[in-house]
Each structure stands twice: as C-alpha cells, then as structure tokens.
Amino acid sequence: MIEVKNLSKRYGDKKAVNDISFSVGKGEILGFLGPNGAGKSTTMNMLTGYISSTSGQILINGVDILENPIEAKSNIGYLPEIPPLYVDMTVDGYLNFMYDLKKCKLTRKAHLKEICDLCKISHVRERLIRNLSKGYKQRVGLAQALINNPPVLILDEPTVGLDPSQIIEIRSLIKKLGKNHTVILSSHILPEIQAVCDRIIIINKGVIAADGTAGEIADKLTNEHKMTVRIEGSTHTASDKKEIADALKAIDGVKYVRADMEREKGIYDYDIESDEEIDVRRAINTLCREKDWNILMFQLSDMTLEDIFMKITSGDVTAVRAEDEKKSALSGYEIDFEKSGAKTEEAASDAENSDDGEASVTKDKKDKKSSSKKGGDK
Amino acid sequence: MGVIYRREMGAFFTSGIAYVFLAGFALFSGLFFSLGVIGSGVSDMSPMFSSMFIIVLFLIPILTMKLLSEEKKNRTDQGLLTAPVSLASIVLGKYFAALTLFIIAESIVFVYSIIIALCGEVVWSTLLGNYFAMLFLGAAFIAIGLFVSSLTENQMASAVIGMFVLFVLYLMDSLAANIPVEFIQKALLSISFYSRYVEFTRGVFDLSSIVFFLSTAVLFNFFSVRVLDKRRWG
Numbered sequence: 382m383i384e385v386k387n388l389s390k391r392y393g394d395k396k397a398v399n400d401i402s403f404s405v406g407k408g409e410i411l412g413f414l415g416p417n418g419a420g421k422s423t424t425m426n427m428l429t430g431y432i433s434s435t436s437g438q439i440l441i442n443g444v445d446i447l448e449n450p451i452e453a454k455s456n457i458g459y460l461p462e463i464p465p466l467y468v469d470m471t472v473d474g475y476l477n478f479m480y481d482l483k484k485c486k487l488t489r490k491a492h493l494k495e496i497c498d499l500c501k502i503s504h505v506r507e508r509l510i511r512n513l514s515k516g517y518k519q520r521v522g523l524a525q526a527l528i529n530n531p532p533v534l535i536l537d538e539p540t541v542g543l544d545p546s547q548i549i550e551i552r553s554l555i556k557k558l559g560k561n562h563t564v565i566l567s568s569h570i571l572p573e574i575q576a577v578c579d580r581i582i583i584i585n586k587g588v589i590a591a592d593g594t595a596g597e598i599a600d601k602l603t604n605e606h607k608m609t610v611r612i613e614g615s616t617h618t619a620s621d622k623k624e625i626a627d628a629l630k631a632i633d634g635v636k637y638v639r640a641d642m643e644r645e646k647g648i649y650d651y652d653i654e655s656d657e658e659i660d661v662r663r664a665i666n667t668l669c670r671e672k673d674w675n676i677l678m679f680q681l682s683d684m685t686l687e688d689i690f691m692k693i694t695s696g697d698v699t700a701v702r703a704e705d706e707k708k709s710a711l712s713g714y715e716i717d718f719e720k721s722g723a724k725t726e727e728a729a730s731d732a733e734n735s736d737d738g739e740a741s742v743t744k745d746k747k748d749k750k751s752s753s754k755k756g757g758d759k
Numbered sequence: 760m761g762v763i764y765r766r767e768m769g770a771f772f773t774s775g776i777a778y779v780f781l782a783g784f785a786l787f788s789g790l791f792f793s794l795g796v797i798g799s800g801v802s803d804m805s806p807m808f809s810s811m812f813i814i815v816l817f818l819i820p821i822l823t824m825k826l827l828s829e830e831k832k833n834r835t836d837q838g839l840l841t842a843p844v845s846l847a848s849i850v851l852g853k854y855f856a857a858l859t860l861f862i863i864a865e866s867i868v869f870v871y872s873i874i875i876a877l878c879g880e881v882v883w884s885t886l887l888g889n890y891f892a893m894l895f896l897g898a899a900f901i902a903i904g905l906f907v908s909s910l911t912e913n914q915m916a917s918a919v920i921g922m923f924v925l926f927v928l929y930l931m932d933s934l935a936a937n938i939p940v941e942f943i944q945k946a947l948l949s950i951s952f953y954s955r956y957v958e959f960t961r962g963v964f965d966l967s968s969i970v971f972f973l974s975t976a977v978l979f980n981f982f983s984v985r986v987l988d989k990r991r992w993g
Contacts, residue, residue, distance in 0.1 A: 429841040433991045455843035465838030467766070469773045481762035482842045525838065 382407045382563040383428065383533060388437035390423050390587075397423045399587040400437070405580075407532075410559035412578030413567035414690060420587040421567040422462055425537050428565070429459040441533055455483070458531040458562075462538055464522025468511035472502060472521055475510060476528065485529040492528070499554065500524040515542035523551070527558075534564045540573060552577050571690060583690065607654050608662070609641070611678035612669060617647025626651060628668055634659030648677065763839070763852025764859075767826065771860055780822050784864035787814040792871050802879040804871060808889040809960040812953060815897060816929055820921030822860060823904030825914040826853045827983065832912040840991070850983045854905055861897040865890065885962055892959030895972035896952065900925060902979035909986040928952050 383405040390398040398420040405411045413421050426432045428439055430446045430453060439446045444453040467475055476493050485492065497503040500520045505513060510521060519542050526534060539555065540548045555577050558564060568574050574581055583591040610629075614621025622640045629638045634655045641650035655661040662679070669676050771777035788811055795806040827850075830836040839849050868890060872881045907921040908914075932954050935947035948954060955968040 426837075431837050431841050431991065451843045451845065454841055457841065459837070459841045461834065461837040461841075463834045463837075465833075465835040467770070467835055468833070469770060470766075474769070478762060478766050479838070479842075481765075482839070482844060484843060 382409075382442060383565070384438075384440040385424075385428070386438045386440075388424070388427060388439065389435045390420075390427060390432070391435040396587050398427070398434075401584070401587075401589050402437075403582060403589065403592060405563055405565060407563055408560060409580060410555065410564040410566060410578045412574035412581045413565060413584060414569065414571070414574050414581055415567075415584040415590075416569060419584045421584055422537055423587075424584065425459075425535050425565070425567060426461075429457050429461075429535055430454050431459075431461075455529070456531055456533050458526035458528070458534045460522045460526040460534075460536045460539055462541075464518055464525075466510045466518055466521060466525075469509070471507055471509055472497075472513070473506040475521065476506075476524060479525040479528050483529040487530065492530075496524045496527045499527065501550065516544060516547050519543060520547075520551075523554075532562060534558060534562045536564065536566045538568055539566065540568070540570070548573070607652075607681065609650050609652050609678075609680045610665060610676060611644055611648060611650045613645075613648045613675040613677055615673065621647065622649050625649070625674065628672065629653060629665065632661055632664045632668060634661045634664070645677070650678070760844075760848040760852040760855075763844075763849055764856050767853050767856030768859065771822075771856065774825070776822065776825070777860055780818055780860060781864050783818050783821075784814070785867055787811065788867060788871075792874075796871070796875070802875050803882060804868060804875070804886060805889055805960040805962070807868075807871075808893060809957055811893065812896070812956055813929065815893070815900065816925045817922055818864075819857075819861070819897065819900040820904045820907070820918045820925065822857050823901055823908050823921060824918035825908065826857065826905055827909040827987075828911050828914045828917045832914075836987075840987070846984045846987045847980075850905065850909075850980055850987065854901060854980055854983075857901045857905065858898060861901060862894060865893055865897065888959055888962065888964050892956060892964075892968075895969055895976075896956050899952065899972040899975040899979075902976040902983075906979040906983045906986070909983045 385404065386402050388398060388401050389396065401420075401424065403411075413424070415421050423432070427434045428441070428446070430450050433447060439453075441453040442456045444456070446453040467478070470478065473493075476496070477489070480489060480493060494503070497506060500523050502517060502520050502524055505517055510518065513521065519539065523536070523539060526536065536555070540551050543551060552573065555564060555566060559577075559579070566574070566578060580594045581591070582589055612625050614625055626638050626640045629635060629651060635653060636656060637652075637654040639652045641652055644650050653661070653665070666676065668674075771780075788807060791807040791810040792804070795810060796802075796804055799806075827836075830839065840846075868886065872886060875881050903924060904917075904921045907924060908917045911917050911920070928950070929952065931947050931951040935944045935951070938944055938947070952972075955965070955971060958965055958968065
C-alpha cells in the first residue's frame with residue numbers, strides 16, 4: 382500500500398531523513414515513534430506530498446507521489462501535526478470545503494454525517510472552528526482526513542491536546558479505521574503506540590533505529606543473559622562487594638559484572654551479563670550455596686518499549702543498534718539494523734576494563750551509565 | 760479551482776477585508792468623483808480614474824496580503840498542498856477571488872454614471888475604456904500582490920512590501936525622467952504601469968498596454984506557483 386525506498390531529505394547540510402526504507406501493507410497500523418526532531422513529521426510530510434524528498438521514492442498504492450501527485454494524494458487522508466483548519470469557518474463549512482477540495486464523489490450529506498458521528502463532532506458542526514477547544518479542533522482535523530474514505534491515513538500525533546477519555550476514544554477509532562485503512566500514526570507517547578499499532582518503526586536522527594511488530598517490541602523482552610541479582614555476603618561490608626563481584630566474574634560464561642547500589646545495609650545489587658548461549662543462573666545459585674551467601678532477589682532484565690526507546694534515542698545509536706541486533710538474534714525478533722561497527726567492539730572492551738568497582742552512584746547517574754555502557758558492551 | 764475560489768470569497772467577507780477594500784474604494788472614488796467630475800462640471804470620469812491609480816496601488820496589497828501568507832502561517836497550506844489539486848488551481852482560485860472583489864469595487868463607477876446621466880450625458884465609450892483599463896491594471900497588480908504574499912508568512916509584511924513594490928513601479932516615470940541615458944529611459948518607461956494606464960484615461964485605447972497588463976498577471980501567477988513548488992523542495 383505504501384512503499385518507501387531509500388528516502389532522504391536534506392535541509393542545507395542537515396540530513397533530516399537519511400535513507401529510510403519501509404513498506405506498509407493494506408490494513409496495517411504502523412506506529413512511528415521517535416523523539417522531537419527525529420524526522421517523523423518530515424517523513425510524513427514527504428509521504429503526503431507536502432514536501433518533496435531529496436532522493437528516494439514513495440509509492441502510494443503503486444503511484445509515485447512525485448510523478449503523479451494528484452492521483453497519489455487522492456489516496457491519502459492526512460492529519461498534520463497542526464490540523465490545517467480555517468478558523469474563520471464553521472466546522473460544517475470547513476468539512477464541505479474539504480469535501481469539495483478532495484473531489485469526493487460519495488453522497489455529501491450522508492458521508493459527512495457519518496464522519497462527524499465517527500469523530501463525535503456532530504453537535505459542534507454549526508460552530509466556528511475558532512471557538513472550539515484544542516481537542517475538538519483535533520477531531521475536526523481527523524474528520525477532514527477521513528473525507529473521501531482514503532485507503533491510506535497518515536496521522537501526525539493525533540491525540541495531542543485531548544483529554545484522557547478522548548484519547549481512548551480516538552485510539553479505538555483509529556483501531557477501527559485500521560481494519561479497512563492503512564494507517565501510519567506518529568507519536569512520542571509509547572503506550573499509545575503500544576495500544577494501537579500492529580507494527581512500530583522507531584526513528585531517530587533521521588534513520589530507522591528499529592522496525593518490528595508492536596507485539597514483538599512491546600512485549601517485555603526478557604533476556605536470560607542479563608540480570609540483576611541481590612546477594613547478601615557474610616560480613617555486610619564493602620569487602621563483600623568486591624569478593625562477590627570477583628567470584629561472579631569467575632563463573633564460566635559471565636562477561637560482565639557490575640556492583641550496583643547498596644540496596645539494603647551492606648547488601649548490594651549486581652548487574653550481570655553472560656554469553657548468550659550460556660545460562661549462568663544455576664551457576665550463580667551454586668556459587669552462593671557454596672559460599673553461604675544468600676540470594677535476596679533475582680531479576681532478569683526486562684526491556685519495556687520505554688527502555689528500548691530511551692536507549693535508541695539517547696546516546697550512541699551505533700552501540701544501541703549493535704545491542705538490539707544481538708537481542709533480535711537472541712529472541713528471533715525482526716529488528717532491522719544495518720551496522721554494528723567496529724566502534725562498538727572497542728567500546729565494549731573499554732567498558733570491560735573499567736567494570737568493577739563502580740559502587741554507589743546516584744540512581745540517575747547509574748541509569749545513564751548503565752544504559753550507555755550496556756549499549757556499548759558485549 | 761472553484762472550491763478555493765469560493766472559500767476565498769467567503770473568507771474575504773468573514774475576515775472583513777472585503778468591507779475595508781470596498782469601503783476604501785468607494786470612499787476615494789466618491790471623493791474624486793465629486794471633486795474632479797461633479798465639482799468641475801464635466802461628464803467625463805477620466806480624471807477620477809487617473810487619480811484612482813495611486814489608491815488602487817495601496818488598496819490591492821490589502822486585498823492580497825493574506826491570500827498565501829496566512830495559509831503558510833496557520834499551516835493550512837498543508838491541507839491544500841496534500842489535497843488532490845494542482846498548485847496552479849490553488850493560486851488561480853485565490854487570484855480570481857481577489858479579482859472578483861476588485862471588479863465588484865470598480866463597478867461602483869456605474870453608480871456614478873447614473874448620477875451623471877441625471878444631469879448630463881454619459882460617454883459610454885470613454886467610460887468603458889477607462890473601466891477595462893482599470894480592470895486590467897488591477898489584474899496585473901493583484902498578481903503582483905499575490906506573488907508578494909507567497910513570499911512571506913506575515914500578512915503585514917506582505918501588505919507593506921506589496922505597496923512598496925507597486926509604488927516603485929509607479930515611480931518608474933519620474934525615475935526615467937531623471938536618468939539621461941536614453942535606452943534606460945526607454946526600458947523604464949516600457950514597464951511603467953502609470954504611463955500606460957494614464958493613456959487610457961486620456962482616451963487612447965492601446966492594445967499593447969492591455970497585452971502588457973495581462974502578461975504581467977500571467978507571469979506573476981506563474982511565479983507564485985513556482986514559489987509554492989519551490990518551497991516543497993526547500
């Protein structure tokens with residue numbers, strides 16, 4: 382339905398979108414996720430023909446948007462980031478205008494009524510758009526995108542400015558629309574993407590950082606080779622920490638151990654990573670039994686969509702990609718990454734050298750560090 | 760094109776610009792009519808038409824100032840440019856809406872002709888000559904104003920720049936008079952809207968001037984389309 386090949390957009394020297402490719406099938410809801418300035422809106426503006434690409438090709442329903450813009454555009458309903466509303470018109474006047482502009486052939490009255498009912502704006506049809514609240518403006522924007530029943534819907538942050546119950550309504554509406562439309566939806570609200578989309582593309586700094594189905598990425602990814610363990614040593618002092626960390630490192634298959642914060646008095650958490658092929662959990666258990674240490678907590682690292690998002694969108698993209706590539710290999714998930722690069726491996730060895738004694742760092746610092754380091758590691 | 764034309768016509772009246780424009784036109788043309796025509800006891804409206812040049816020059820940028828600039832500012836251009844319509848039909852829809860309003864304003868001269876008919880005789884050939892001369896002048900000026908509007912997001916800037924550009928065109932004659940080089944003088948005079956327009960008010964119906972005004976209109980509408988197109992490639 383939508384095919385994007387090697388799409389790039391350059392503003393002067395800045396590459397806003399850099400060589401992205403993806404395709405969206407009929408009836409699929411694709412979520413576009415990324416921080417501000419990642420290139421989401423630029424991509425959407427190119428998909429809808431509002432701006433042209435510097436290079437690459439976009440096919441909407443098999444029609445090239447640059448070669449045959451009018452035909453391609455007639456297949457698209459677009460809700461931009463800022464709804465293109467003429468505030469001096471009434472809702473009804475505006476929708477009729479868009480109806481004419483899109484050269485809609487459906488029965489005017491019935492079609493507009495259906496759309497207004499769908500977007501729940503029937504009761505404000507006579508009001509001036511200027512006087513509507515942000516939420517209602519957003520709905521009118523959505524309504525105009527639905528006019529002429531286009532097979533492709535492109536929605537740029539459709540729930541911005543809505544109250545929670547409206548957000549739920551709009552989400553279920555989008556889900557409903559997704560049954561017979563192809564929908565591309567952008568957002569930086571993760572649960573929204575999680576709730577609505579079949580598939581997610583995470584875009585960062587103009588490149589696709591991850592591409593996988595919503596279920597795949599959204600389900601908490603469990604990694605048997607990454608875990609956090611809280612171990613109580615015999616002396617309850619800092620010397621425990623070193624001893625335990627060293628002993629853990631000595632376990633066959635363990636690649637990386639980092640003593641974390643002191644969670645309880647004299648008791649520390651240890652972040653452990655192992656080779657992917659080796660499950661070290663039993664060995665850790667055995668070790669503790671032998672040394673008479675107590676395992677107070679054992680937690681496999683869960684990756685929520687937030688974690689993935691944070692990792693991908695902050696810090697070194699290359700490193701993150703390398704990590705996620707491994708992850709995808711591990712779990713059989715389909716995530717697209719192009720390069721893992723030698724840089725990553727260098728980073729990994731650096732990280733390993735300085736592993737050991739980072740003990741009590743503040744939570745924030747720790748999170749940052751661990752994410753960048755984990756990113757670089759392995 | 761029709762749908763954009765209809766929307767712009769509506770917007771002219773809801774935004775009040777139409778009223779300002781019509782009132783301004785009626786006020787000044789009425790002033791020149793009562794002083795220059797009725798006051799001097801002639802039945803020829805040509806003096807009024809020649810005085811109206813400078814008024815039109817200031818009124819037209821008000822008419823065109825927000826046609827394209829405001830679309831850009833409010834991002835409503837995203838709706839237009841992603842709809843299955845051509846850029847030319849967007850520009851022309853707006854252009855003809857402004858032109859229609861100009862024609863409505865200008866047609867007030869037929870009210871004046873009734874007044875003249877009551878006390879004397881209307882020379883219809885001169886009146887219509889003048890009427891169409893002003894119409895073609897307006898057609899050219901509106902295209903220029905629309906083009907200026909396509910260049911900016913700020914409607915006030917659009918209006919001021921539009922007035923400035925048209926005023927410079929008005930000054931072409933005095934500029935030419937002060938430059939002693941003959942070919943520059945000729946070149947400046949050939950693009951002088953004022954001298955061409957005034958010829959009409961003197962009763963000379965010059966086809967080449969009509970062609971000049973109309974080709975200016977076509978050229979600047981083309982430029983506006985190019986500006987919209989170029990912005991997409993930015």
